[in-house]
Amino acid sequence: MEYFDVVVIGGGGTGAATAYDLALRGLSVLLFERGELTSGTTGRHHGQLHSGARYALGDPHIAQECMAETRILRRIAPDAIEYNQGIFLAIDDEDAALTNDFIAACREADIPATEIPIHRALELERRINPAAKRAVLVPDGTIDAYRLAMRFFASAVARGAVIRNFTEVIDIEQSDGSVQGVRVRQLRTGSEQRYACRAVVNAAGPWADKVAALAQQEVPLTAAAGTMVAVEGRLTNMVISRLRRPGDGDIIVPQRRLSIVGSTLRKVENPDGLRPEEEEIAFLFTCADELIPDFSKQPYRAAWTAARPLAGRAATEKGRENGREISRDISVIDHGKTGSLKGFFSILGGKATTLRIMGELVSDQVAQYLGIDEPSRTALFELYPYDYYWRLS
Numbered sequence: 001m002e003y004f005d006v007v008v009i010g011g012g013g014t015g016a017a018t019a020y021d022l023a024l025r026g027l028s029v030l031l032f033e034r035g036e037l038t039s040g041t042t043g044r045h046h047g048q049l050h051s052g053a054r055y056a057l058g059d060p061h062i063a064q065e066c067m068a069e070t071r072i073l074r075r076i077a078p079d080a081i082e083y084n085q086g087i088f089l090a091i092d093d094e095d096a097a098l099t100n101d102f103i104a105a106c107r108e109a110d111i112p113a114t115e116i117p118i119h120r121a122l123e124l125e126r127r128i129n130p131a132a133k134r135a136v137l138v139p140d141g142t143i144d145a146y147r148l149a150m151r152f153f154a155s156a157v158a159r160g161a162v163i164r165n166f167t168e169v170i171d172i173e174q175s176d177g178s179v180q181g182v183r184v185r186q187l188r189t190g191s192e193q194r195y196a197c198r199a200v201v202n203a204a205g206p207w208a209d210k211v212a213a214l215a216q217q218e219v220p221l222t223a224a225a226g227t228m229v230a231v232e233g234r235l236t237n238m239v240i241s242r243l244r245r246p247g248d249g250d251i252i253v254p255q256r257r258l259s260i261v262g263s264t265l266r267k268v269e270n271p272d273g274l275r276p277e278e279e280e281i282a283f284l285f286t287c288a289d290e291l292i293p294d295f296s297k298q299p300y301r302a303a304w305t306a307a308r309p310l311a312g313r314a315a316t317e318k319g320r321e322n323g324r325e326i327s328r329d330i331s332v333i334d335h336g337k338t339g340s341l342k343g344f345f346s347i348l349g350g351k352a353t354t355l356r357i358m359g360e361l362v363s364d365q366v367a368q369y370l371g372i373d374e375p376s377r378t379a380l381f382e383l384y385p386y387d388y389y390w391r392l393s
């Protein structure tokens, strides 16, 4: 049976960053993805490079982490990012009243946020709502979700990691309370193989609870689906957000020649095959028009839905069942400590923006478990170009 030090489950951005981090520490790494790489939430998110401003009020830890990672990603993956900045718009009196607290919370999280007059905001982005009451400039940007993840995959492969897509992990083998290996099924042929390893990282995003169940372990996770709608035309170059506490339909992101409004939030039991609902699309258009009048009059391009892997369970009381109240904080679970399986680790929560630090945090724990005294070095070097993935693998 082939042996690897670590098996990573999940070929989204988190799995890619984890495989790279572990490989840079000198470990042999094998990653399985049951579909195409990035076919989970990573390939379907909104594409905002979060400065953290959205989370500054109420979720300060992830806000700080987003800002720190924005700085690092601009250095290590410059061509996967459009750093055009963002504007938060106060549309009504309630938003306007929140503005000073919002700026203070951003600064507390080390996010440079500056109020600008509305006429200056309109000079920067002429299509935004001229009736907006206040405007704040923040260092947001746009991510090319695919390229960013593929740059981590390319760098992982360059350091010797082996990536197997269209291969589903169907069992996590254990003996005497420790991980021994995995059993996988190739989805094209149906053939099954076993691989030996000393540690397994569960980076299965909104499927992380289902993967943990393969090892009879528990992961407190809420799969929170969100819908986004794209229209033709790049209405702004900057990310335009509603200045209020995080809610539905409050962000418009430019992506290439499209403008995308998002998103909504509803708890789902199964993150597979999610579809947008008609009411969600109509609601998102209404919200978008408040930020950019006439957004809904642009030619419709597409709507789609993906699930967030939120770390925690949605509260059961009325009005709090969908998971909006759950922090976006990153959670690393060492199941040898919280459960009953040594060598099994889960990583969830966070954002696409924080993929690198998620890989670092879980790899720190894996390295410690394996007795490897090597620090993370993923923040130090520019990543391999994304297309090297195919040349190298």
Ligand SMILES: Cc1cc2nc3c(=O)[nH]c(=O)nc-3n(C[C@H](O)[C@H](O)[C@H](O)COP(=O)(O)OP(=O)(O)OC[C@H]3O[C@@H](n4cnc5c(N)ncnc54)[C@H](O)[C@@H]3O)c2cc1C
Pocket: 009, 010, 011, 012, 013, 014, 015, 032, 033, 034, 035, 038, 039, 040, 041, 042, 043, 044, 045, 046, 047, 048, 049, 050, 167, 168, 169, 170, 203, 204, 205, 206, 207, 211, 224, 225, 226, 227, 228, 262, 263, 264, 306, 307, 308, 309, 349, 350, 351, 352, 353, 354
């Ligand atoms: C509506 C919405 C908008 C968002 N917008 C943004 C944004 O603008 N900016 C931002 O920074 N973040 C955003 N996010 C958050 C971000 O998308 C996620 O945090 C991130 O993509 C999660 O990546 P991941 O690698 O952890 O999960 P995923 O990308 O879902 O990867 C997990 C992978 O595991 C695979 N898998 C599952 N089970 C198995 C198995 N048994 N064997 C093998 N493989 C398996 C799945 O196929 C999947 O590809 C958004 C999320 C949503 C839902």
